[in-house]
Amino acid sequence: MITSFVVFLLMFLGIGILSAFKATGKKNDYYLAGRHVAPWLAGLSAVATNNSGFMFIGVIGFTYSTGLAAIWLMVGWILGDFLASLFVHKRLREVSASVNEVSFGGALSRWDGGFQPTFRKIAALITIIFLGAYAAAQFKAGGKALHSLLGWDLQTGAIVGSLIVAVYCLSGGIRASIWTDAAQSIVMIVAMALLLVVTTVHFGGPADAWDQMNEIPGFLSLYPEGSLFQPEWLSFGLFVTGWLFAGLSVIGQPHIMVRFMALDSPEHLSRTRVYYYGWFTVFYAMATMVGLLSRLYITDASGFDAELALPTMAMEMLPPALVGLVLAGIFAATMSTADSLILSCSAAVTHDLFSHRVENIWLIKCATLIVTLLALWIALTDQQSVFRLVIAAWSVLASAFAPLLILKSLGRRIPERLAIAMLLVGVAVDLLWIRAGWNAYIYEGMPGILSGLTVWVSVTWLGRKSAVSY
Template identity: 30%
Template sequence: MITKIIVLAIYVAILFLIGIIASRRVKSMSDYYVGGKNMGFWAVAFSARATGESGWLLIGLTGMGAMAGYSAYWVVIGELLGVFISWQFMAKRFKRLSDGYKAITIPDYLESHFKSSTNSLRIISASALVIFVVIYVASQMDVTGIAFESMLDIDYRIGALIGFVIVLIYIFIGGFVAAVWSDMFQGILMFLGLVLLPIVVWFSMDHGTGITEGLNAIDPSLTQIMGKSDDGLMNLFTLLGFSMIGLGFLGSPQVYVRFMSIKNEKEIDKGKWVALLFTLFTDAAAVTIGILARIYFTTEGQDPEVVLGNGGEDVLSMMTHEFLPTILVAIFIAIVLSAIMSTIDSLLIIASSAITRDFYQKIFRPDLKDEDLTNLSRIVTVIMALAALGIAILLYNLYPDRQVFWIMIFGWSGIAATFCPVIILSLFWKGYSEKGAIASMITGFMSVILFKFVVIDIEGIGIYLKELDVLAPSFALAMIAGYIVSKIFPTKNNDSTLLEAEEKCEE
C-alpha cells in the first residue's frame, strides 16, 4: 500500500507541476480556453485522444471485451473510422473557419458561422453543453471511485473526492494549457500501460490452448465476430451500437476545441497519424485485456458478472494484481486516473466557458474584462465539479448494479448527438441555416433522452434499439431535422467574414 501511495503522490506532483508551469502562459481569455491557439501537434493529438477515450477505455472497454469477446473489436473499428474522418476531412475546415471568426468556444463558432442576430443558438448550445458535460463528468468521477475501491481498497466516496480535488487544482491553476499538457503526459501513460499489459499477460499465461480455443471452452459465442446472438437482426443492431460510438469524434466540443487550439494546418496533418496510431493500439489492447481476463479468470458455466464485476468493471484491477509487481500495479492506478482526469479537465473547462463566456459575458455583461472572466471561470468550474461529484455519489448509492460503460456512453452520446450533426452540416453544406442548426441541436438533445428512457421499453423494437443504443438514431434524426428545417427556413446571405473563411476552406 505504501508503494502505491508513493507512486500516486509522484503522479499528482507531476500534474501540479504541469499546472504551475502552464499558469505562466495564461495571460488572456484565449490562453485560458484554447491555449492562445498555439499548441503543437503532439500535445493536441494526445490530448484529443486522451480526452475522447476517458475512463471508459480502461474500465469500460476492458470489461466489454471480457463480456462480448471478439465482437467488442467493432468498437475499435468504429473509433478508428471516426478519428480518421475527423482529422482527415473536418479538422482543417473547422480550424480555418474558427480562426476566421476569431472563435474560442464552440458557441462562438456557431454564432459567427450563422451570423446570428439573436442569442438563441448560443443559449441552446451552451445549455446542452452544461447539462451533458455535468452528466459525463459525473460518470468519470464514478469511475474514479470504482478505481480507488477496486485497486487500492479505499472507500468509493473518498476515492471520488480525491480525484475531484486533483483535477480541480491543476485546472484552477493553468486552464486549457494545463489540461492539454497534462493530457499529453497522461496519454503517454495510457498508451504504454495498455499496450504492454496484454503482452506481459500473454507471456505469463499457460499456452496450452490459444485464445480462440480458450474462449470456445468457456462460451463458443465469445468467438463470434458478428455477434453472440442467434438472432441475426439482434447481432446487426449490437454491432452497429458498438461501431457507431465513433460518431462522437465528428464534432464533439471537447475534441474540436483542440483543433481550435492547434498552431496551424500542417500540425493537423502530423497529428492525424499520432491520433490514429494511439486509437488503434490502445483500443485493441483494451479489448484484448478483457478477452485474456475472461480466459484466465472464468470457466464454462460461470457468471462473468460475479467473477469479473458488473459489466466486467474489475477486469483491469484483477489483471494488474495477478500479473504485475506492486510497483507496476501502482503505476497502473495512475494510468487509470490519467484516463479519467484527461477527460474531466477538458469537459469542465468547456462547460465553464459555456456559462461564463457564452451566457454571462456575451449575453449579460459584454463589458466584462478578460481577467475578470478568467477568475469567474475558475469559480464556475468548482461549482460544476461539485455538482458532478454529487451526482456520481448519488448514482453509487441508488444504482449499485449500474454498468459503467453505458453510463459513460450516455453522457458521450448526449454531447455528440447535440453537436456533431451541427458541426458536420456547417462545414459541408452552405444551405444549412441557423434555424436548421437549432432544430438539429434540439432534436439530437431530446432524442438521446427519448431513446434512452422511452423507446427501449416499446414492445418488439425496444430490445433491438437498446442494443443499438442512443447515439446512432439520435445522430441521424438530428441530421434529418437540420436538413428539413433549413429547406423550410433557408439561410440568409452570409457576411464577408463568413464568405472569406469558406473560400479559404475550398482552396
C-alpha cells in the same frame, strides 16, 4: 504500490502547475492556450481526452461481458472518427479563429458570420448538463479503481481526482490540461502494454490464451448476442454501423474538438492526425485484448462487476510498484478527460449561457471550480455504470451537435430556428431510444444524428417545393 501511484500523481500535478508560468491571464489563453498548441501535443491530448476512464474501465468491462464481438466498437469508432476528421476539423479551426470564439457552442452559433443567441444558450445548457455527467463518469471510474486496488471507499477516488483536476485547471487552464494529457497518454499506454504482456504470458502465450478463450461458449463469436431485427445479419449490420456513428460522434464532443481549435495552424492537422490515430489504434487494440484475457482470469462472471476486471487483474498479477503504475494509468485516463470536460463546461457558462461574456479571469476560474463540484456531486450520487454514463452523455452531445457541424462544414447555411429544431429533435430521439432500451442493440447516437439530418432535409425540401409552387 501507494508510493509509485503518488509519485505519478505528483508528476501530473507538477506539470499542470508549471504550465501556469506560461499563462497570460487572458480568456483566449485560459480556454485555447492562445491557439499555439503544437501538432504532437494536440494529437496526444485529443486522444487521451477521447479514451478516458471509459477505455480502462468501461471498454474492458464491456469486452469481458461481450467477448470478441466487442472488437466492432474499436473498428467502428476509429473509422467513423477518421472519416469525420477529413472535412470537419480544419474548418472548425478556421471558423473559430475567424470569429474569435473560445467555446464550441460559440463557434457553431457564429459559423456563418451571423449571431444566434437563443441557439447558443440552448447549446450551452446541453453542454453543461451532459458534459457534467460525462465528467462525473471519469471521477466514478477513478473511484472504482481505488476501491478495487486499495480497498478505499468508492467515493474517495472521485474526491481525490476532482481535487487534482481542480488544482491544475485553475492554475493553467487548457494549457495545463494539454500538457498533462501528453504525459498521461504515455503512462496510459505503458500501463496497458504492461498488463497485456504479463497476462498473455500468464496464460502460456497468444496461441494458448486463444484456445482457452475458445472453450467459453460464444465468447469468440463476432456476432453480439441478441437481435432487435430479423434477419440476424441486419441486426448485426446495424450494430456495427451504430458504432461507426459513435466514432463520427467525436465531432459533437466540445471537450475533444476544442483541442483542434487550439492547434497552432489549420495546415498542421495532417500531422496531428498521425499522432492521434496512431496512438488511438494501438491503445484501443491493447485494451480490447486485455478485456478478452480478463475473462480467462476471472472465470465466474455471475455477480462480478465487469468494470473492475482490469484493476482486479492488476492487483493479483503484478508486483506492488507496477500495480501503482496501472492505477496511475487509470487515474491518468480519468483526469485527462475530466479536466477537458470541466473547462468546456466552464467556457459554456462564461461565454455562452449569459448575454454578457465573462472576461475577468478570476470569475472564469470560479466557474471552473463550480463545474468541478457539480461533476463530483453527480459522481457521488449517480448509480449508473461508467460505460453507460459515458455512452449516454457522448451520444446526446453527438445527436445535438454533429448534424449541425457536418452541414456547416459542407458549406450549408442554417437559420437559427432550424438549428434549434435539429438540436432538440436529435436529443429527444436519442433519449427516447435509451428509454425504450433499444440502445442494447444499436448505439443511440445513430438515430439521434440521423433524425437531426432528417429535420434539415425535410425543411429544405419543403422550402424548395414551396418556392417552386410559388
